[in-house]
Amino acid sequence: MSVFTTFYSAFGNRCPRCHNGRVFENNNPYNLKNGLTMKEKCPNCGLKYEREVGYFYGAMYMSYALQVGLFVILYFLNSIWWKLENLTILLIIIVLVISLFPITFRWSRILWIAFFTPFDKTLLKGKND
Ligand SMILES: [Zn+2]
Helix, strand or coil, rough: CCHHHHHHHHHCECCCCCCCEEEEEEEECCCCCCCCCCCCECCCCCCCCCCCCHHHHHHHHHHHHHHHHHHHHHHHHHHHHHHHCCCHHHHCCCCCCCCHHHHHHHHHHHHHHHHCCCCCCCCCCCHHH
């Protein structure tokens, strides 16, 4: 599992196995109608995204890691450059975590799938012939 292929699929809403099919119905995470709706399986390679009931509970760890990473980066930047008061930086972090929720939700699920499903180069469109 290469880090680059994993993040490519997470950021691009692509199936971690084939990098062609989409994981979520809509590419826009802020679409209120279906921005957080997942497809059942990959339309290209047929990978079933939710392997078993409760499979995505593990994605909460990914979500936690992403949000703590954001928290640490902002706190580090603040202590070096911005020098804002603790309450101000806390409010900024809370607003960012809430407003970025649809993105972290999607990335954490795709990263969780990619954690167990390696990228298969032979499934790339046009490269397996
Ligand atoms: Zn696929």
